[in-house]
Amino acid sequence: MPKAPRIFEVMELETFPNPRPGRRFSIRHVNPEFTSVCPKTGLPDFGTITLDYVPGDVCVELKSLKYYYLDFRNKGIFYEAVTNQILDDLVAACDPLEMTVTAEWSTRGGIHSVITATYTKA
Numbered sequence: 430m431p432k433a434p435r436i437f438e439v440m441e442l443e444t445f446p447n448p449r450p451g452r453r454f455s456i457r458h459v460n461p462e463f464t465s466v467c468p469k470t471g472l473p474d475f476g477t478i479t480l481d482y483v484p485g486d487v488c489v490e491l492k493s494l495k496y497y498y499l500d501f502r503n504k505g506i507f508y509e510a511v512t513n514q515i516l517d518d519l520v521a522a523c524d525p526l527e528m529t530v531t532a533e534w535s536t537r538g539g540i541h542s543v544i545t546a547t548y549t550k551a
Contacts, residue, residue, distance in 0.1 A: 440497045442522035444487035453526070456488065457481050460498050463532070468505035475535040476508075478515065482528040485550070489523050508534055512544040520548050 460478045467474050478498065480489075497518070501511060512532040520528055527549050534542040 440493070440500045442497050442518060443490040443493035444523055445490055447484045447486055447488055450486060453483060455481060455483050458489075458491065458494065460495075463498055463501070465501040465511050466503060466505045468507060471505070474508070474537070477533045479531040479533070480515075480519065480528070481531075482519070482523065483526040485524045485526050487523055489519060508532060508542050508544050513546045516546040516548055524550070526550050 458480045460480075463476045463478045465474050465476075466472070480494075482489075504511075506514070512530055515532075516528060516530040519525075519530070525548070527547075529545060529547045532542075532544045534544075
């Protein structure tokens with residue numbers, strides 16, 4: 430997968446060795462307190478980021494994932510861009526067999542948005 434351009438620099442993600450590399454299993458991490466900033470209005474956006482993946486050789490370390498997410502707090506970025514940026518960065522860090530990032534955004538102006546980005550290793 431070609432490396433996607435980064436919209437802005439964020440904290441590096443750390444990994445650790447997969448404890449069961451011969452077994453196919455799934456991992457889900459949910460962050461119900463994700464925040465970023467609307468680039469049009471400058472107002473905060475609140476959402477839940479759900480990361481689902483089947484690890485390859487490594488798994489993402491949770492403290493670094495938490496701080497990685499916190500880096501978005503003051504970044505002006507659209508829903509679609511942040512969802513795809515998270516997927517690109519996590520795929521680059523973890524090289525998973527499969528990964529899906531779902532961003533479910535709080536209702537604003539009567540519209541509730543859910544963005545899903547998926548990766549499958551070729």
